[in-house]
Amino acid sequence: MRHKRGFSMERKKARWGWVFVTPSLILFAAFSFYPIINAFYESFFNRNLLSLRPPSFVGWNNYTYLFRSKEFWLSVQNTLIFTGGTFLPLLVFSLILAVFIMSISRFRRFFQMAFYSPAVLSSVVAAMIWLLIFDPRGLANQGMNSLLGTAGVNYNWLSTTTMLRLSTIIVYFWKYIGYFTVLFVSGIGSIPDTLGEAALIDGANRWTMFWYVTFPLLKPTTLLVSIMTMIQCLKTFSTQYMFTSAGAPTRPINVITLSIYNTAIKDYRIGRATAMSILLFIVMFAFTWLQLKVSRTEDVSHM
Amino acid sequence: MNANKTRAWYLEKTFTALMWLFLAGACLAVIIPLAFMFTASAMPARDILKMPYPWIPDGIYWQNFWNALRGPEGTFIFARNAFNSLLVSGTVAFFTVIFSSLAGYGLAKFKFKGRNLVFMLIMATMMIPFEAIMIPLYMVAMRMGLQDTYAGLILPFLANAFGVFLMRQYLITFPDEILDAARIDGASEPRIFGSIVMPSSGPAIATLAILAFRSQWDSLLWPLLVVQSDEMKTIPLYITKFMAETHSDEGIMMAVAVMASIPMIVLFLTLSKYFVNTEGLTSATKG
Numbered sequence: 074m075r076h077k078r079g080f081s082m083e084r085k086k087a088r089w090g091w092v093f094v095t096p097s098l099i100l101f102a103a104f105s106f107y108p109i110i111n112a113f114y115e116s117f118f119n120r121n122l123l124s125l126r127p128p129s130f131v132g133w134n135n136y137t138y139l140f141r142s143k144e145f146w147l148s149v150q151n152t153l154i155f156t157g158g159t160f161l162p163l164l165v166f167s168l169i170l171a172v173f174i175m176s177i178s179r180f181r182r183f184f185q186m187a188f189y190s191p192a193v194l195s196s197v198v199a200a201m202i203w204l205l206i207f208d209p210r211g212l213a214n215q216g217m218n219s220l221l222g223t224a225g226v227n228y229n230w231l232s233t234t235t236m237l238r239l240s241t242i243i244v245y246f247w248k249y250i251g252y253f254t255v256l257f258v259s260g261i262g263s264i265p266d267t268l269g270e271a272a273l274i275d276g277a278n279r280w281t282m283f284w285y286v287t288f289p290l291l292k293p294t295t296l297l298v299s300i301m302t303m304i305q306c307l308k309t310f311s312t313q314y315m316f317t318s319a320g321a322p323t324r325p326i327n328v329i330t331l332s333i334y335n336t337a338i339k340d341y342r343i344g345r346a347t348a349m350s351i352l353l354f355i356v357m358f359a360f361t362w363l364q365l366k367v368s369r370t371e372d373v374s375h376m
Numbered sequence: 377m378n379a380n381k382t383r384a385w386y387l388e389k390t391f392t393a394l395m396w397l398f399l400a401g402a403c404l405a406v407i408i409p410l411a412f413m414f415t416a417s418a419m420p421a422r423d424i425l426k427m428p429y430p431w432i433p434d435g436i437y438w439q440n441f442w443n444a445l446r447g448p449e450g451t452f453i454f455a456r457n458a459f460n461s462l463l464v465s466g467t468v469a470f471f472t473v474i475f476s477s478l479a480g481y482g483l484a485k486f487k488f489k490g491r492n493l494v495f496m497l498i499m500a501t502m503m504i505p506f507e508a509i510m511i512p513l514y515m516v517a518m519r520m521g522l523q524d525t526y527a528g529l530i531l532p533f534l535a536n537a538f539g540v541f542l543m544r545q546y547l548i549t550f551p552d553e554i555l556d557a558a559r560i561d562g563a564s565e566p567r568i569f570g571s572i573v574m575p576s577s578g579p580a581i582a583t584l585a586i587l588a589f590r591s592q593w594d595s596l597l598w599p600l601l602v603v604q605s606d607e608m609k610t611i612p613l614y615i616t617k618f619m620a621e622t623h624s625d626e627g628i629m630m631a632v633a634v635m636a637s638i639p640m641i642v643l644f645l646t647l648s649k650y651f652v653n654t655e656g657l658t659s660a661t662k663g
């Protein structure tokens with residue numbers, strides 16, 4: 074009797090479990106699973122956004138077109154330049170800043186808040202501020218001229234290919250440096266003090282302590298931060314969109330997301346745009362899978 | 377021995393000084409653009425373009441803020457767009473918390489057939505970047521007649537895989553005895569969820585709500601696709617349009633920037649500990 078009651082209670086509980094997860098499942102089905110399956114499907118058709126004709130099946134044509142298209146490879150190249158140019162400096166500088174913050178005894182919180190503050194602004198606002206700074210008469214030219222002792226040189230922040238790419242990287246670097254610094258700070262904070270004290274008693278100086286104690290223990294954080302930064306950089310959009318809509322040339326900073334947007338909305342080529350989306354999805358899926366795998370296996374215990 | 381000690385002492389002091397110098401310099405470099413935004417918003421455009429830039433404004437030039445609010449056509453569309461942004465971000469934050477806690481609670485505290493599959497499926501959506509599904513999603517929204525509506529702006533973001541994950545991790549350690557005691561007292565499951573589980577998840581809810589609110593406040597790509605009329609625009613869309621039209625008055629531009637940032641600055645100054653979710657990250661690390 075008791076056994077039976079317990080059994081029915083378990084079943085009742087199981088039903089409630091389903092009740093709690095169902096609303097989310099319906100939303101995920103409609104706004105995540107259906108669109109991604111639909112994306113695979115659409116990428117084999119040549120749907121035009123405005124045309125009333127039913128889209129025709131074109132097989133792998135959208136993909137072969139992309140692989141032969143110079144524009145597509147340029148956008149891949151732009152995305153890679155942006156990702157490479159942003160990811161490495163971000164990683165190195167946020168690590169340095171975090172180590173320095175944790176080695177000083179006062180103002181730790183102040184420095185963290187200060188470095189983090191740009192991340193509070195939305196990326197559109199950030200782009201707007203920097204558009205004014207990169208203006209020919211703006212702070213960027215004034216700063217460079219006083220730094221290099223030149224007078225009235227225009228560094229063309231928003232017009233030449235290299236400078237324009239550099240400018241988008243600077244905006245991104247500025248906005249996210251604090252975020253990754255804070256992540257590293259909490260990573261360092263989770264290393265027990267006793268390890269450092271033991272090393273100091275053994276006669277380690279600051280450098281050997283960083284290189285042989287702190288840095289190896291930060292490996293999981295470093296890996297996680299690296300992959301997170303790369304994922305973020307691969308889908309960059311706002312800065313590039315703002316810069317081009319304010320009149321900067323599109324070609325040097327036509328990153329893949331901007332290219333998908335323009336292919337779908339300006340050229341109405343839905344099939345081609347979804348094929349690009351699928352390629353982006355595959356690359357990012359690989360990175361995210363790596364991130365999950367890394368965060369599972371790289372759990373280092375400091376005990 | 378003594379001489380050695382002093383040398384090490386000097387080295388140590390020099391290194392500390394250099395570290396402070398580096399931190400202070402980096403801090404200054406990060407702050408300068410922010411300081412520029414605030415000071416320039418208080419200056420007439422002719423002062424902003426002076427070379428060198430005059431860092432201290434002569435009083436606050438309120439005209440910038442008034443003109444920014446009024447808009448170029450005097451329609452006060454900025455206020456309407458700011459309201460849209462608040463409404464969309466607030467609604468998304470509210471319902472994200474509700475749906476994520478429901479699902480997180482269900483996954484953490486109930487055993488049912490297929491639970492692991494459900495969890496895996498939800499986690500799998502974390503691997504689908506929004507940027508990759510935006511075009512198919514846009515087609516879905518068009519077919520459902522969601523173009524240019526609040527529903528179109530809000531619905532796709534109510535289900536949040538990270539939110540489900542966060543709430544599940546948070547609730548998994550919640551003591552079962554308390555839940556069972558409430559059940560024996562005859563409390564219904566929804567009641568237990570509403571008056572026991574939710575009230576004791578404060579920190580996780582705050583983190584999630586801020587995360588959801590910020591990502592909507594910042595969102596540009598989806599509103600660009602789904603919104604057409606000026607009335608339905610959110611602040612990021614207002615700004616892109618504003619930048620394309622009036623590329624002239626820098627003072628008004630920075631006033632718009634400041635006003636667009638006020639809610640975030642207020643949140644940051646009051647709730648900064650929930651801004652960077654290092655706990656979520658470490659719990660992700662612990663898997």
